[in-house]
Amino acid sequence: VISFSLQNRPLKKRIRAEIMASASSSDGVAGRIQNASLVLVSDNNSSIADIRKAVTMMKNIAVQLEKDNQTEKVKDLENSVAELLDLYSDCAHRSSAIQSVANRYQPGEQLTDFKKLFDDEFTKLKATTSSVPQNGHLMRQFKEAVWNVHHAGEPMPGDDEEDIVMTSTQCxxxxxxxxxxxxxxxxxxxxxxxxxxxxxxxxxxxxxxxxxxxxxxxxxxxxxxxxxxxxxxxxxxxxxxxxxxxxxxxxxxxxxxxxxxxxxxxxx
Missing domain, CATH: 3.30.40.10 (Zinc/RING finger domain, C3HC4 (zinc finger))
Structure with missing residues (x-):
């Protein structure tokens, strides 16, 4: 997270002077913030991609365990996938919060507390969108893969035709x-x-x-x-x-x- 809340007073003054000097040029500071946000979002999205790969790998392992009738281990993997998908949501919200703060930023005379801006935006996003849409789809894929080991062609417990259609076409x-x-x-x-x-x-x-x-x-x-x-x-x-x-x-x-x-x- 970008933050200019520094303890080193001389350094803070130099940063302030640099910001004010850059502000006199067209979009100087805003451009720097945009560039910094792109780097942060890119790093965060790498984590998101790694989580998706991990979920896919865990799904494949769960399928093999289900074939070996190791039900308890499959359940443990399912719980771990749920935890990963919670982390997935947090990463997605963090990326969106970083971009939102960068896109709305306008230089001013006072130093900007980017940490507070980010925390406020992140909290707002979590409150309005508790999870990202992919989570339900990825968890559904995991459960279906396990279910189909012994029940291919049969609906999962609790499913009706409408649920299956809506989930399979979820986007x-x-x-x-x-x-x-x-x-x-x-x-x-x-x-x-x-x-x-x-x-x-x-x-x-x-x-x-x-x-x-x-x-x-x-x-x-x-x-x-x-x-x-x-x-x-x-x-x-x-x-x-x-x-x-x-x-x-x-x-x-x-x-x-x-x-x-x-x-x-x-x-x-």
């Missing part, structure tokens, strides 16, 4: 195509998301749209979200969520091909 993305360019979200090379309404766009298309529309609003039908270039960003989780959607689409397409092939065999 954290609010829209699947850019409302301006018309491109599918999974095919956009430079995606961005509104910090306010959370809709996703092709960056070049939405920047052009905002530039040509005074007081621009989100082009998604019935959405009243206001758009500002500074608040349309590639947040910490967006590319991970898009990659998750690509993976879900591949799984769905594979299942359809298998089903079609099975029908052809049955007809023969």
């Amino acid at each position: 954290p993305l609010l829209n699947i195509t850019c409302p301006v360019s018309g491109k599918p979200i999974t095919e956009i090379l430079d995606p961005v998301r509104s910090m306010d309404c959370r809709h996703i766009y092709d960056k070049a298309a939405i920047i052009h749209y905002i530039g040509n529309n005074h007081n621009a609003k989100c082009p998604i039908a019935a959405c009243r979200g206001k758009l500002q270039i500074s608040k349309v960003v590639c947040d910490s989780m967006l590319k991970l969520e898009i990659e998750e959607m690509r993976s879900m689409n591949k799984q769905s397409n594979t299942a359809e091909v298998i089903e079609d092939f099975t029908e052809i065999i049955d007809e023969d």
Whole structure:
């Protein structure tokens, strides 16, 4: 976390002088904060990627343990996965908080307490979004993989058809195509998301749209979200969520091909 709450008074004065000097140049301090936030978010996202890999590895181990009827060890792994997914949520919220603080920062005469800004934003994000959407999907994948070892083709206890459909199609993305360019979200090379309404766009298309529309609003039908270039960003989780959607689409397409092939065999 970035913080200028330093005990060394002479150093603090030098930092203050540097900040005030940089503030006289266009976006000097803001640019430094943005660069620092990118480094921090990149490091944090590496942790997120490692957690996802660990969950996948633990799922594979659990499947093997279930084949060996080691139920207690499977349960222990499930509990460990739940703990990892809690950490996953914290990492995701931290990345979002860092980016939010950096995007909203404006230099002033007084030194900014970045730790307080970050802590406040992190607390707000945790209160409004208790967990990230991927958590339910990843835990579902773990439980399904274990269940299918001995019960392939059977619904898990407590599931009904609607639950299965909703979970299997669960996606954290609010829209699947850019409302301006018309491109599918999974095919956009430079995606961005509104910090306010959370809709996703092709960056070049939405920047052009905002530039040509005074007081621009989100082009998604019935959405009243206001758009500002500074608040349309590639947040910490967006590319991970898009990659998750690509993976879900591949799984769905594979299942359809298998089903079609099975029908052809049955007809023969």
